[in-house]
Amino acid sequence: MNQSDDLVQKYINEEHFKFYEYSHFKDVKLLGEGEYGKVYRAIFMNNELIVALKSFRSNTMIKEIANELKLHRRVDKHSNIIRLHGVTKIEDKLNQSSTDYMLVLEYADSGTLRSYLRKNFKYLTWNDKINLALQIVSAIKHLHAENIIHCDLHSLNILVHQKCIKLSDFGLSKRQDEAATSSRILV
Numbered sequence: 001m002n003q004s005d006d007l008v009q010k011y012i013n014e015e016h017f018k019f020y021e022y023s024h025f026k027d028v029k030l031l032g033e034g035e036y037g038k039v040y041r042a043i044f045m046n047n048e049l050i051v052a053l054k055s056f057r058s059n060t061m062i063k064e065i066a067n068e069l070k071l072h073r074r075v076d077k078h079s080n081i082i083r084l085h086g087v088t089k090i091e092d093k094l095n096q097s098s099t100d101y102m103l104v105l106e107y108a109d110s111g112t113l114r115s116y117l118r119k120n121f122k123y124l125t126w127n128d129k130i131n132l133a134l135q136i137v138s139a140i141k142h143l144h145a146e147n148i149i150h151c152d153l154h155s156l157n158i159l160v161h162q163k164c165i166k167l168s169d170f171g172l173s174k175r176q177d178e179a180a181t182s183s184r185i186l187v
């Protein structure tokens with residue numbers, strides 16, 4: 001086990017994240033790719049639940065994964081925040097020092113808010129639009145009540161599932177006390 005594995009394992013143990021064997025997922029299909037890794041749609045075999053698996057480039061991104069796990073877990077009971085089910089990993093049998101961790105996330109069936117609005121804007125009523133805005137506000141209010149600042153809020157980090165907002169991507173988020181001491185300007 002390398003240093004990166006140790007750190008994620010420590011967080012899994014301390015924060016009581018659920019760990020899922022990768023073999024429990026089937027029909028894994030690529031959904032999209034972000035700056036830090038790929039996102040797949042998969043079926044969790046035990047209960048046929050559809051999930052999203054988010055991979056990271058493990059060795060370089062280990063601190064970000066740990067940060068994302070810790071902050072995300074504190075807020076994911078809110079219905080407008082994407083649920084973090086746990087973590088899985090793909091072991092590279094040929095390269096013992098490389099392990100790819102993946103977050104096991106709630107699957108959002110309508111993708112990002114940006115693509116959802118592009119497709120559906122003309123069909124939405126004012127009530128629908130106000131409802132979406134209120135759900136975003138509700139998710140952000142919940143983050144702030146937990147002293148967390150998202151730091152990367154835009155329409156690609158907001159997902160839509162069954163017409164409901166699901167805020168996602170906590171990789172750059174900070175606790176408010178950390179943000180206050182950082183030199184970065186937050187908008």
Ligand SMILES: Nc1ncnc2c1ncn2[C@@H]1O[C@H](COP(=O)(O)OP(=O)(O)OP(=O)(O)O)[C@@H](O)[C@H]1O
Nearest residue numbers: 031032033034035036039052105106107108111156
């Ligand atoms: N939980 C999810 N359910 C359904 N689709 C998802 C989910 N998470 C991500 N996706 C899809 O995968 C794509 C890539 O997501 P990801 O979060 O890696 O990248 P990003 O937000 O575009 O960029 P970055 O992470 O670099 O800021 C998204 O644009 C979205 O279409």
